[in-house]
Amino acid sequence: MDFNLTEERQMLQDSLRRFLGDKYNTENRNGFIASERGFSPDVWHELAELGMIGALFDAADGGFGGAGFDLAVLFEELGRAGAVDPLLETGVLAGGLLAALGNGVQKTLLGEVIAGSVQLALAHGEPAARYDLNFVETSAQESGDGWVLNGHKAVVLNGGAANKLIVSARSSGAVGGDDGISLFLVDAKSAGIERRSYGTLTGGHSADIRFNDCKLPADALLGQAGGALPALETAHARAILAICAEALGAMETAKDLTIEYLKTRQQFGRPIGKFQVLQHRMADVLIEIEQARSAVINAAGHLEDGDRDLHISAAKNLIGRVGRQVAEEAIQLHGGIGMTQEYDLAHFAKRIVLIDHLFGDTDHHLERFIALGAA
């Protein structure tokens, strides 16, 4: 039993914290969010140079990390800084699927991903799917020696900036079935693709993407036709760990800002941190953040064993509950200033809450935890 970081991960953490601390403040972040892609291409390239994208992949794929605790350390720092760079979308989700399923040719793209010269997005969710990974209505029909895609993908994260998409489509089976889902590697500018891109409350540009008789060559297929669900599940497990760690980092910052505010803000002639009611509510916040940290550790530690899904769902459920409490308490303990966009807390509170809307909310994962326990 050892709860200390390895020396390598400690270094990764230190250098990332230093770098992001330099790049991010409220004004910069709001600027990045308002910019063309919803993040800063410059910061992105520097992150790549620092090796941060490589840290998401294992050595066989040209990286130098990729384990649960690598994701946890890296994303906690992204969360702590309130970074808006699409490492989740390009690196963990689409990049992870490419690494897991790509053939030799397809995987050459990984080099560009790790170098930061290409942006990816996973086009998987659909308007009626909510959080169910096997709910795919988009169809892939074989046609000659290629495929034709038709369908509507909803809220594709980083769908605005992505050069390449990994698209899921049903090549067989009924909607909601586990078999029959295929993945395709597609150029985002292909004919038959209609993208509607939009911002989000916390940075990056997502998109709703429609495929209208989008024709793909045979070699667009990633992995086996119809057998993509297990890889999608793994990619989402990794993504959930990542955003849980990101939420944890964001909560740490929300907590630090609140403690600072409690110490300095004066009301009724003394710092508001002197008021016992605020003290005790802060104590509960501190306790719950420690619980969130433990949930992330559990999820990271079990990412590659048979208890993965149980711990992933436990973490997402707990982080959803704790996140809401921490975000709401941080705003409430700040009072009005906590409501303003020009104060740093706003971004963190929004990010913590919106993470509950990614890859299954707290209720979704509670149900999944129950189902896994009953199985």
Added chain:
Amino acid sequence: MDFNLTEERQMLQDSLRRFLGDKYNTENRNGFIASERGFSPDVWHELAELGMIGALFDAADGGFGGAGFDLAVLFEELGRAGAVDPLLETGVLAGGLLAALGNGVQKTLLGEVIAGSVQLALAHGEPAARYDLNFVETSAQESGDGWVLNGHKAVVLNGGAANKLIVSARSSGAVGGDDGISLFLVDAKSAGIERRSYGTLTGGHSADIRFNDCKLPADALLGQAGGALPALETAHARAILAICAEALGAMETAKDLTIEYLKTRQQFGRPIGKFQVLQHRMADVLIEIEQARSAVINAAGHLEDGDRDLHISAAKNLIGRVGRQVAEEAIQLHGGIGMTQEYDLAHFAKRIVLIDHLFGDTDHHLERFIALGAA
């Protein structure tokens, strides 16, 4: 719109509060609970003389009340005093069914009920029924011109002291079906009845009752064979209103005791009510008790209209939630003394919580509220 009591109900409230205030204190109550029947026969007779049993019945049945707000006023006072007298069991449940279904001969018993000279109990729940009213496995078979009962009734409230039982049994239909449930008026000492009587944490003696080929004459049947469920539902709606009001009264006392304690108990050199954390938690208790009062008013006001079940389930759900909070906070704000049987709070806290176990707990009624809303 009028939230004031009528003059008659105001008088009922005043005289009951005065009477119970005289009769009940911690020592007396603990004595009654430890006594042979788990309540005081003397207090019972005086309550009857005061007309309190009559207040549960309408004029046609020899009473002078019986409406929703009569039950609410009366049981709030019982709850406030921590009374352990079986008005619910004898008056509302079994008495109510007798009034609703009895023929002329059977209803002569009502006079004795109102006079306090007979104790009743409704033997309805069963070991596997939990809170479902239509779950009846006990069987009633026609035999000659009478009936034979077989089955096991669980936790029959006041089953220890009752002279007469009203027993539900299935004369037709499948377990869990709405049709086929019949009620019988039975002498508690009849052959074929085996009673195991026991105390409860909050007074009165309940019983598990087994019927082993218990033979009944034809005139034991109450109402139509197989058609008792609607009357059972009405009796339980009235009983739920009654115990919600009782819980409200008990919460009022728990609150008053806690406020008094906050004002007088000194810690760290000042009354503990000066500590902001305790103040704010008390404020939440006060707010929730007002919500509980409103829920009781809604249930009482709709007891005889088409929204009855919706408001009954709403009240039972809310009171279950609020009750737990009030009981636990009252104990916690008291500290150790709140844990002791010789201090008055103990009884009230236990009663508030155990009311959640009667006639459907907070989850059961949430499900029922959802089902009623969807219907």
Added chain:
Amino acid sequence: MDLKFSIKEEEFRAEVRGFLDEKLPERLSEKVRLGQGLTKAEMEEWHAILNHRGWLAGNWPAQYGGAEWNAVQRHIFEEETTSAHAPRIVPFGLAMLGPVLQAFGSDAQKAHYLPRILNGDDWWCQGYSEPGAGSDLASLKTRAVREADHYIVNGQKTWTTLGQYANMIFCLVRTDTECKPQAGISFLLIDMKTPGITVRPIRLLDGSIEVNEVFFDDVKVPVENLVGEENKGWTYAKFLLTHERTNIAGVGFSNAALVALKQVARLQMSGGKPMIENPHFAARIARVEIDLMAMATTNLRVISAAARGQAPGAESSMLKVKGTVIRQEINDLTRRVMGPYAVPFTSEALEEGDNREPVGPQQAATAAPQYFNNRKLSIFGGSNEIQRTIITKAILQL
């Protein structure tokens, strides 16, 4: 005990309902239903419609052009307008300043300002909070120094709601620094066009602009703009806070939001079933609905006592706390039900009518922003912490 409204009250309800059917522009109610912001012109349009019917100032006495409704009538009006998705009446002139002027203003002030409020000639905003004085109003620092026939005002106000639209502001200012904090405060009416006033909008976390900072730099205010007596402003402010709290439970808003939530929950699917059939989500809705049913009656009990002339004390604090918790919970469920479609932020959908097809289901665009925006409910207007302290102080008397 009787939960029913009287025949007269039901007639009044029918009258309000008929009026709304006829006069409330669908263009406005649709925006309100979807949680979209209204323009200044749209708010003024609705005020004018109400004023034409004599219903703009339900709480004002008839002598000042008000409808002189009692508490129950005001409640019925509130219920009907919110469930019809009518725009909210902007409270600063009508609900806040009006009653203060009627109680404490000079005859000249009444004659000049009250008709202008009704007619929409003035748009008032409130200058109470300061950067250093939020919940602790008594510590405010904005100074007003008497010089001959005017005051010179210096300082800063903040959280001034809709101040960007206002031409007038009523302010609490410090006119005496020597006495106890509460004793040296005065209540001033200030023309926003006076030289030296600067308004800076504050963008809130949902991207909206509804509050502002207002800076005063040697602003000259004529002494006739003082309300009541100098240094008695604290009394008027407390009076105003009571009036601000008439609809503090927000039952109407919560009811409307709950209806909307249930509609969305019937349409949003999960695992092939509507969300309203998901037991966990149904349980969340049911719990808050049950709380709201009780709160509606708690609210009526306070209103009914008020109609009989009993002044609400700690009760209004109870309504504030529980009412905001319920509204915020409904907002929380509304963002939850949207699932992934809570993530897109299409700001054009919020402020002005958006003609583009919405991304995701109707109301999705406003769900998360409204959840975040309404965190203010438990902060502004006397935070829930302040309310809890008021509640216990009243009962514990320590």
Added chain:
Amino acid sequence: MDLKFSIKEEEFRAEVRGFLDEKLPERLSEKVRLGQGLTKAEMEEWHAILNHRGWLAGNWPAQYGGAEWNAVQRHIFEEETTSAHAPRIVPFGLAMLGPVLQAFGSDAQKAHYLPRILNGDDWWCQGYSEPGAGSDLASLKTRAVREADHYIVNGQKTWTTLGQYANMIFCLVRTDTECKPQAGISFLLIDMKTPGITVRPIRLLDGSIEVNEVFFDDVKVPVENLVGEENKGWTYAKFLLTHERTNIAGVGFSNAALVALKQVARLQMSGGKPMIENPHFAARIARVEIDLMAMATTNLRVISAAARGQAPGAESSMLKVKGTVIRQEINDLTRRVMGPYAVPFTSEALEEGDNREPVGPQQAATAAPQYFNNRKLSIFGGSNEIQRTIITKAILQL
């Protein structure tokens, strides 16, 4: 980062498990599993079994006959014994007084008392709280006045757990009334058979007797029974509180209680289905299970830091608060799952082995009493309010 125990630690676990398989009498574990109280003789029996193996004092140094386990070993022992439903080790002599004597006692005290604790010759109880000094220990009033070679003790202690079985009590007493409240306190060892001592049991709300009042009326205590220096008792008491908190999270108890709850929930039926399949109840179980899974790791993190020599500060307060909330929540669910069968109160089922067929399902008799009894967890041993204050004080440093 590595969540796995080392091979050596797993070997230790296997050793403990083997020992429990062989030596833990089923008669005792069955009573523990059903939540029934143990007799004094039964508790002593289990102590003797452990002592025979050298495992009664896991936290004591070997020189005093302890097992000298590190924090991780103690944790493993705790996990295994609780999941095997072994009786809890009575903490007063072993976990509390022992370490104090070892750190601050005289050689004579160590030589006399430590073996007697291990051998079960003395049953110790704790005399800290007083009627006027619960959470606020520094205000205690029990007086000890030095007269020649003994102290005369007068006063009253309360909440003395299992004091009815004890022949010895360690007490905080006031030896100086002139100085600061904390400064005048001493730590005395008192023979319960000394004339002038009266023990009065307090019946708790679940009907159990486990705490007592202890009255001192001119009780003569030899000066050699003073631990450490006069007026330094506060230091020893704080030291003891830290030791009391080693297993403060109660993860083992919660795990065992959760396993039992799920067993019952598989058997208890509702609407023809086991309660564990009821979505609302399943959600309640799942939430607390998820909290407990995280708490187990939080606990291990603190233990792991302690094993590396870092003294737990506010962390142990965090464990106390969250740990008790989780245990109480499981107790709450255990009473809920019983449905109507939580109502019967058959006290004979609680205290001694009851030979009659139980009313309702197994464990039903103890479900509600245990829920009520364990409300104490958030009150005794430093209330959760005190713990929250410690947590924030440590971080805010105001």
